Amino acid sequence: MLIGVGKADITGPIAGVRFFGYGDPGQVGMGLRRRLFARAFAMDSGGRRRLVVVCDVGIVDEAIRARVLERLRERAPGWPAAGVLLVASHTHSAPGGTSSYLLYNASILGHSARALELVVSGILAAVDHALACLRAGSVELCQGPLADVSVHRSMAAYLANPEAERARYARPFEDELVGLAFRDDAGRPIGWLSWFGLHGTVFDKTNRLVDPDHSGWAARAVEEALGPGFVAAFAPGAQGDVSPNRRPTPDGRLVGEGRDARETVRLVSDKEAA
Secondary structure, X not given: OEEEEXXXXXXXXXXXXXXXXXXXXXXXXXXXXXXXXXXXXXXXXXXXXXXXXXXXOOXXXXXXXXXXXXXXXXXXXXXXXXXXXXXXXXEOOOEOOOOOOHHHHHXXXXXXXXXXXXXXXXXXXXXXXHHHOOEEEEEEEEEXXXXXXOEEXXXXXXXXXXXXXXXXXXXXXXXXXXXXXEEEOOOOEEEEEEEEOOOEOOOOOOXXXXXXXXXXXXXXXXXXXXXXXXXXXXXXXXXXXXXXXXXXXXXXXEEOOOOOHHHHHHHXXXXXXX
């Protein structure tokens, strides 16, 4: 098939913005720890075309999708809307205000047209890069367990499910990573796209720095290891009640296994990247 990968910055505003994820209007950004990106993967197999874009944002809803599809029809009319998948990494440390829903905008004190436009334009720039570098290649499906990274954060709620339902699963959460490895026709790796169920909550609501959380850190580690032009994305799977903070405290909370959040995000992302 033909394959292409692309990447573009979507960091947007930093200081004075309110973050998506914790619903706390007091969580106001004061700076930047790591930049946010949109990472695009294009596949064309005999005219069957698919685009997947993973974004370092809290949520992708109709506000983003409608604008992306509208502009994509103009710049890439041969790529059908039904074949476009826009995914949020679900980091809780990205600026909010991009949603079309009141609930998600309430704690951010309103919708931000500027933040929305930056995400939309970044997604389209990443797609442009992916389509511009389409080349012959292959995509390989890879999957396997990723242990000692996650924990169920609400076992009391899980155990309230019917016993017959729980018996269908070996564990109370998925611990398998599923990935797609992109290689050109010479066998050289050009991209990696994976799914793993894990919330982007290493950094809690006391955090004041924009950050892509563990998935963004893992992506950057893989990209740096494989060199310029390589694009890696770690998208969320069934992450509902799955937390990267695995160490229980005496008062019943869960915290990271590192000495601080920065060390914890390194521990988690290193396991994902490996």
